[in-house]
Amino acid sequence: MAKLAFLGLGVMGYPMAGHLAAGGHEVTVYNRTTAKAEAWAAEHGGSFGGTPREAAQGAEIVFTCVGNDDDLRSVVLGEDGALAGMAKGALLVDHTTASAIVARELAEAAAAQGSGFVDAPVSGGQAGAENGQLAIMCGGSDADFARAQAVMQVYAKACERFGDVGAGQVTKMVNQVCIAGIVQGISEGLMLAAEAGLDAKQVAKLVSQGAGGSWQLSNRADTMMDGHFNHGFAVNWMRKDLGIALEQAKEVGVSLPVAALVDQFYADVQQLGGGRWDTSSLIQRLRVLKGQKIDG
Template structure:
């Protein structure tokens, strides 16, 4: 069993850290809102720290799941950052969805101290985190990945190294690009059924068994038809992710016309007050349009 730190106790990080403690690891958590760290410690029996540096001190692995590039830098760097508390040979595993640019920047910073850095963004949503069934796509040195993989396997159904530093984040971009197109396509299909006077559930029962079947269709069609959006992955976060995708596409010369269009559709959802709605709320936009 390893000595671990976990930084960031949002809807994903809170249960992930809990799985690690339950598996027998010695886990110390840090969260920007200290009350949440205290609640986690009371629930799971682990320790809490006042700063990322304190949490990371003496840890073999430091896991993080925060919000964006700036949040990640803030928990990694500076006098109270995790890097200041980590010893040579320790490994930082970042589960945040961030840009490949900040990943490579931090990889270099950690390497200067002799510490490892694995970018390991996750997919599977809150349910995947709670059930320990996440898909984890990783970038970084093979040796660092090999050392960290048994730790990540506690909350993963699939964990794979894709390539060097930044490869995990780029793979997560591909994931978000695919989801954006799928959700828009599903929304349009349900919209077509509804406008044609068909029973949406009956339509899904048939098409889900053929080539149109997908995780989004199976897990979101009922809440979409019921106009229920207070769950899942927020539109605000999806727009953050899609902007990362579009910026990276400019850097590498990739063409993402559908992604750019769906990003604007999500902007419309935000203007409807749906920034915290699930990403399947693209259907609500079509209903509003009539």
């Protein structure tokens, strides 16, 4: 069992930190809203720190799970950041979906003080975090990855190293690009079924058993047809992730025309007031184009 710190108690981080505590580890948490850290500590029997530095002191591994590159820098760097509280030999593991650039930046800062770094973005959504069934995509040295994997297994369905620091973030970009295309395809397919007079939910159930099946189709078709989107992964966050992927693609000279198009479709959803809707809300854009009433 290890002494750990977990920084960032959002819809993903809160249950992930809980799994670590349930696994017998000694966990200290930090959250920008202290009341949430206090609530977590009361629920799971851990402790909380007033700053990232305070939470990280004495920890063998420090986990972060925040919003974006700037949020990540704010909890890791500076006099109150996690690195300032970490001892030589400690390991920083980042679960944020961020850029490969910031991953390499933080890895360099960690190495300068004798600490390791693994970028480890996750996929599986809130349900995956709560059920301990996340897919974790990692970048870092073999030794650092092995050390992190031994602890992350409490909330992992799958956990794999793809290369050096930054490789995990690039893998997560691939994940988001795939989701964007799939959800748009499902939206178009369901609209076609409904407008042709079919029971779209029945169609989705059958199609999900064949070559057209996917997690999104199996888990989102019914709510898409019912117009329910107050759950899951928000459009605002997907646009952030697709922006990172498109920048990475530009850097390596790869064209992502479908991802770029769907990113603009998500911008349309934001204009409909759906920034906090689940990513499956792409179908609402098609309903607007068709002139149908939407509930959201």
